[in-house]
Amino acid sequence: MNTYTRTAKALHWLIALMIFAVFPLGLYMHDLKLSPVKLQLYSYHKWAGMTVLLLVIVRLLWRITHRPPALSLPRLQQIASNAVHHLLYVLMFAIPLSGWLMSSAKGFQTVLFGILPLPDLLAKDKVLGHTLENVHQSLNYLLLLLVAVHIAAALKHHFIDRDQVLTRMLPKS
Amino acid sequence: MNKHIITSLLLLAAGSVQAVEYNQLQAAQSALTFGYKQMGVPLTGKFNKFSAQVSFDPAKLAKAQAHIDVVLASIDTGSTDADEEVAGRQWFNAKTYPLATFTSSGVTALGGNRYQATGKLSIKGRTMDVTAPVTFQSEGNRGVFDGTFNIKRLAYAIGEGEWTDVSTVADEIQIKFHLVVLAAPVKK
Ligand code: HEM
Ligand code: HEM
Numbered sequence: 390m391n392t393y394t395r396t397a398k399a400l401h402w403l404i405a406l407m408i409f410a411v412f413p414l415g416l417y418m419h420d421l422k423l424s425p426v427k428l429q430l431y432s433y434h435k436w437a438g439m440t441v442l443l444l445v446i447v448r449l450l451w452r453i454t455h456r457p458p459a460l461s462l463p464r465l466q467q468i469a470s471n472a473v474h475h476l477l478y479v480l481m482f483a484i485p486l487s488g489w490l491m492s493s494a495k496g497f498q499t500v501l502f503g504i505l506p507l508p509d510l511l512a513k514d515k516v517l518g519h520t521l522e523n524v525h526q527s528l529n530y531l532l533l534l535l536v537a538v539h540i541a542a543a544l545k546h547h548f549i550d551r552d553q554v555l556t557r558m559l560p561k562s
Numbered sequence: 563m564n565k566h567i568i569t570s571l572l573l574l575a576a577g578s579v580q581a582v583e584y585n586q587l588q589a590a591q592s593a594l595t596f597g598y599k600q601m602g603v604p605l606t607g608k609f610n611k612f613s614a615q616v617s618f619d620p621a622k623l624a625k626a627q628a629h630i631d632v633v634l635a636s637i638d639t640g641s642t643d644a645d646e647e648v649a650g651r652q653w654f655n656a657k658t659y660p661l662a663t664f665t666s667s668g669v670t671a672l673g674g675n676r677y678q679a680t681g682k683l684s685i686k687g688r689t690m691d692v693t694a695p696v697t698f699q700s701e702g703n704r705g706v707f708d709g710t711f712n713i714k715r716l717a718y719a720i721g722e723g724e725w726t727d728v729s730t731v732a733d734e735i736q737i738k739f740h741l742v743v744l745a746a747p748v749k750k
Contacts, residue, residue: 423647425730432601496605496640503602513640 391458392557400448401558404441404481408536411437412529435492435499439507442485449478458557473539480532487525494518582745584705585617591742594632598715599732611636616743618669618705620698626669628679630739632662652722659686675699679709685718694739703745710738 393401411434418430462470492499493509495518500506511517546554595608611633618626634654639645649656666681675697683692694711714733715721721731 423643425724425727428601428730432603498603500602515640 391460391553393457394451394455396451397448397455397457398558398560400444400451402560404444404448407437407441407444408481408532411441412533415529431497432500432503435488436502438485438488439499439501441481442489445478445481445485449482452478460554460557470542473535473542476535477532477539480528480535484525484528484532487521487528491518491521491525494521582703583617583619584700584743584745585615586744586746587614587616588742588744589613593738593740595738595740597736597738598734601730605640607637607639609633609636610638614741614743616707616741618698618707618743620700623669623671623677626666628664628666628681630664632664634660634662634685652725653720655686664692669696683713686720688718690717700745705743705745707739707741707743710736712736 392398414430414434414437418427418434421427421430489499489507490511493511494514496513498506498509543555543558546552547556589612592612592614593608594612595606597604597606599605609632612631614628614630616628618628635649635656637645637648637654639648648654651657654662662683662685664681664683666679668680670678672678672695677696677698678693679696680691680693682689684690690713692711692713694709696707696709699706699708713735715731715735716726716728716733720735725731
């Protein structure tokens with residue numbers, strides 16, 4: 390059967406799992422009252438988010454050099470699936486990048502795992518920092534929406550169409 | 563004899579007319595900043611309001627004096643949330659202790675334009691001795707003092723309760739001052 394490479398699957402699920410953790414963490418920490426725990430969670434969110442960015446870069450490189458297995462779908466579904474996948478890639482990249490830029494603009498450098506200082510890509514600028522916070526938030530809500538569509542489509546393929554779309558992304562296929 | 567005394571008095575007076583003493587703080591050009599680490603991330607902030615009475619004549623170090631009042635609620639950490647938190651009871655408790663004060667007790671020359679100032683720093687009802695290396699540069703009647711010293715925030719109970727955790731906000735705080743002071747001729 391046509392399946393994704395093991396690397397593609399591993400990256401897909403690892404990144405998905407991490408996003409499922411980083412996303413609610415972002416919502417939760419944002420609403421906390423200022424406390425040491427809040428500061429710690431912000432750091433963990435930033436570290437995990439930057440790790441996602443690194444994994445996404447690896448994943449994009451892998452994707453460019455490895456075509457996904459062929460799949461015959463009705464033309465409209467093909468277009469929709471392509472569009473959603475492209476957007477998901479864009480968001481997976483743009484969301485952590487916007488977080489990094491936001492942190493720079495707000496004057497809170499990102500020091501990965503508390504050890505590795507990442508360069509600030511922007512100078513401190515309160516207004517820009519606030520704008521980027523909104524960008525980060527909006528991109529996240531767009532991601533939430535698209536992932537919901539993405540999951541619904543995967544489940545529809547599996548349970549209604551009873552085709553191979555889901556299984557070819559699963560570890561054992 | 564009388565004549566002699568009068569001449570020397572005149573000479574003294576003439577001498578002190580020429581002496582300059584740096585004593586007029588230029589608040590707008592001066593700055594009081596601090597640096598610390600939060601989760602390993604170096605951060606800086608500043609105090610927007612402070613006043614200083616300085617009298618400094620490099621030729622009369624024994625008479626040098628400085629008294630600095632810092633309005634703690636004027637803190638700018640770069641985040642409004644943090645500014646409010648830090649003015650609060652667990653940090654500065656700025657309602658009860660609105661000012662941090664520094665009063666010098668002595669200045670010694672270290673050679674060149676370098677000096678060492680010692681004095682007492684009071685924050686939140688606690689007073690501690692501090693020592694700061696200071697450089698002094700003058701251009702005409704404009705004198706500039708620059709100095710840096712470190713304090714441990716917990717020694718002043720800055721950050722109580724959960725905030726005593728120094729792995730989140732480090733204990734060591736670096737304080738930097740840049741004071742621009744104009745000179746006026748003094749007659750005494
Ligand atoms: C996969 C990566 C990421 C995801 C899914 C993600 C998701 C989120 C979400 C859902 C929020 C809450 C938004 C809100 O309600 O305001 C948030 C907030 C935040 N994120 Fe991310 N994030 C990611 C990466 C990053 C990175 C890499 C950084 C910085 C290096 C970062 C920095 C922040 C900050 C500072 C906030 C809080 C904004 C504030 O409250 O001031 N994020 N993130
Ligand atoms: C944050 C979460 C997720 C993101 C960002 C994401 C992203 C992506 C992307 C970009 C692709 C396209 C791979 C390619 O062909 O290049 C993909 C494929 C796939 N994803 Fe996800 N995914 C996520 C979660 C999930 C979940 C929870 C499921 C399962 C219910 C799932 C099921 C699939 C399947 C079955 C494919 C293969 C589609 C095909 O065969 O063409 N994904 N995913």
